[in-house]
Amino acid sequence: MLMDLRERIQGWIAYAIIGLISIPFVLWGVGEYFSGGKNQPVAEVDGLPISQQAFEQAVSQQRQAIIQKLGGSVSAEMLQSLNLDQQVLDQMINERVLRVFVQKAGFRAPDAVVADLIRSEPAFKTDGAFDVKKYEAFVAARGTTVANFEAGLKQDIVMQTLENAISESTIVTAPELDQIVKLRDQTREIGMVRLDRARVIDTVAAPTDGAIEAYYAAHKGEFIRPERVKLRYIELSPKTLAPSVKVTDAQVEQAYANYVKKQEAQVVRTVRHILISVPKNADGAAIEAAKNKALAARAAIVSGKTSFADEARAVSDDPGSKNKGGDLGEVAPGQMVKPFEEAMDALKVGEVSEPVRTQFGWHLIEVTKESHPDIKPLADMRDKMVAEVQEQQVEKIYYNEGEKLSDQSYEHPDSLIPSAEALGLKVQASDWLDRNSGTGIAANEKVRQAAFSKEVLKQKLNSNLIELGVNHAVVIRVDQHEPATQLTLAEVKDQIATTLKDQAIDKALADAAKNIGKKLTADADPQAVATAAGATWVAPVWLKRTARDAPIPAEAIQAAFALAPAPDGQLASKALALSDGNEALVVVEAIKDGDPATISEQDKEALSAQIQQAQAQQTLGVLLKALRDEAKITINQKAEKTATP
Structure with a gap:
């Protein structure tokens, strides 16, 4: 309901419904509170049910939103790994916990406030007056009733009030702001030792049959072929x-005739024109005078006194083509206004048209070249x-x-x-x-x-x-x-062998990275240490935490900014597995904090608002935890598992 409104209405929505976009849960719509559903609820919060129908719909909406956001390229395995069922259920429980809280706290949206908001919305007005039929049609299009819609709007306003109260209770001090700027704008001189997986593969022995059998015995539950x-x-x-x-042959011949007709219509012409413009409010005399000017230009061209291009440069009112001798380039069917195109289509190459009237004025048109599409024979x-x-x-x-x-x-x-x-x-x-x-x-x-x-x-x-x-x-x-079905050892032996080999390679790489880290000090030569270990040294560069297109991958930059400064005489370093399968040892050689004095007041205000929002979310999280601890929450595991979104 909220998304429909946000897409369809502006104005008071900014006041009444814009909230909750910063709150880490989803408001699924109040309409389902009043509708029926499957008899067995998925969960209850202080007696307030979450129907199986509402739960399934919410899960389905989340799935579709993810699929749409990723352009449809989402595998079933990926969706399953997101554990949407649990996420959605948590969100819906959070929403109901807050709903119970605001009711007990006495938050209310007066009927008069809701009525004023609805009546002031321009989308519901005709000739400046509130139009009940427009309003009812909008509500009906949302698949609900006026009563349910207004109940949902009241709930949205109450939730907005709660968010405003939490947000307004947070204060961002100047020292806090300075500290955030120092961290946000901090730069670090980051280098990296890279250990390529390919160099280690041949040094790691294949797993023994005993190791494979032991792994199978310890992980049997992972080797189940699903139903x-x-x-x-x-x-x-x-x-x-x-x-x-x-x-039939007749149908084929008719289809071919349609093909020929379509191809013949796709003539591309090279065209030039002279425009004698006519103002929109011109009277009959002005229109006739413009036409006579076009006729005079045509007569001069046809008689050979001047060329079309020279006349266009002299008298045309089209600024786009005037200096090019009226040249419009290639014109395909459908590109020009209808009167112009009809006159153009009737011309032979080299022929100058009579004056042609369009909404822009009078045109003289000349086709200088024609290009006809290839028409293949029926046999082909x-x-x-x-x-x-x-x-x-x-x-x-x-x-x-x-x-x-x-x-x-x-x-x-x-x-x-x-x-x-x-x-x-x-x-x-x-x-x-x-x-x-x-x-x-x-x-x-x-x-x-x-x-x-x-x-x-x-x-x-x-x-x-x-x-x-x-x-x-x-x-x-x-x-x-x-x-x-439980898969046998024989069926998964190769898979386990690959897993164990990969684990051994990962360990060998990690161990090598740690050994390199021990040898690195402020006095050591990272290049020499890396070369001795058969690794590659990526020279350090100064980077921000948001750096892009750097010689060091983003995941290594993120790890570098998570490192605490090293004691004197040492280099801060951390080993990490890269997403490409290789290993890295990220090294921080120096750190420079951001300077609060260099940012503008506008930047400070925006940053302060972000901090305030983050603090409000944190406060809301604490409130939600406390409310969930106090609430009586019953989850029907059987109903949840049988839901099929």
């Missing part, structure tokens, strides 16, 4: 439906034309075929063969898939959810028609099912 299934399915798509579509285009006709026919029959497949698979729930025969399609087979991953059609989450649903998995029925995209749907049924 999985193989599917039989019928697929509706342009590819599967195309063979059933008969294409037949396959493409057949494919186009098939695609068009598939679009026409897809809906009916989908209805037929849905009906047939429902009427014959124990087999896909009758449906396949009725539609003239094949029953296809999938590879193994589990709840979180699959290939082919099983890469689609909708398919995996249906495959492990009670009806399809347990009752062994056909699924409903599953829409996968435009003109693309499937009906599935489970062909084979395997419960979660």
Whole structure:
């Protein structure tokens, strides 16, 4: 609800709803407090339930937000690793804990305040007056009622009041601000010893069978093949439906004729023009005078007294082309206003048009060159034309075929063969898939959810028609099912051997980095120490903690700024594994604090606001912990685990 409002309305939203963006929890919307849901709540906070329906919706919204933010390139494994269920449940519990707190504290948003805010919103006005119909239409479009919407708005205002109270209670002192500037603008002279993984690999022995067996025994729980299934399915798509579509020669010829017509229309012309502008408020006499000026220019050009380019430089009112002799360059179809384009299309190369009127004035147009697109013969285009006709026919029959497949698979729930025969399609087979991953059609989450649903998995029925995209749907049924299975040592031996070898390499690199660190002192030559150890020394440079495109990777810079200053005579250093698999020893040779005297008052104000916000979040975190400790929170683990967002 908040996001819908923020996107649709400005003004009072800045006062009433802009809050909570700095609060580390999500307000999921008050509408679900008043709606029903599944009977068994996922959790209760002081008697206030979190329905399973609300929980599933919140998890789904979070998943979709993450997928959208990352451009759709999110694997099921990544989503699973985020532990969204627990995060969302914590957020919803926090929200309810705060809701109970503000109610007990007596925070209220008076009806009059809410009414004034709504009535003052320009989006709800017609001719300056509040329009009830506009308001009700907006609320209805949000999928709620006026009562629920206003209840949610009251809750938002109350929560904003709480945040304001917390924020206003924080004070940023001048010494605090100076200390932050010193840290924020601090620079460090950072060098790095780099130990390449490739140099160590051959020096580390392969793990013994005994080590592999011991690792397997200690980590059996990691080697479980998840529950999985193989599917039989019928697929509706342009590819599967195309063979059933008969294409006639007449249809191919018509498609080719359309292709030719389209190609012929894509003529690119090189054009120049002369513009005699006409003001928008010009009277008839001014319009006629401008036309006569254009006619005189045309007569001079056609008679040979002057060239088109010279006349354009002399009389054209178009500043963009005047000094170029009126040259507009290449003009493709659709680039110019309609009267100009129609006159241009009618001209032969070298011909000067009569004056053409547009909203800009009178134009003289000359086409100096034409470029016609290549038109391939039908013999070369037949396959493409057949494919186009098939695609068009598939679009026409897809809906009916989908209805037929849905009906047939429902009427014959124990087999896909009758449906396949009725539609003239094949029953296809999938590879193994589990709840979180699959290939082919099983890469689609909708398919995996249906495959492990009670009806399809347990009752062994056909699924409903599953829409996968435009003109693309499937009906599935489970062909084979395997419960979660313990993998044998033989199945995972190579995997364990790789893991143990990697661990040994990691340890060898880490040990080498620590040994180098022990040899580094203020008097030592880092280059010589690194070379003796078979490592590479990256010479130190002065860097800020936010440095980009530095010779030292960002993760090493971050580690360097986490180091405490070293005692006299020593260098501060830290070994760390780099994300590329190599090892590094980051070395800090000198430190310079930022200077508070060098920042502007505007920067100070912005920084002070950031500190205040951070302190407010910290205060809110402490408040939330205290409230959660006092609240009676009941979590229904079974309901939470059975939720399928």
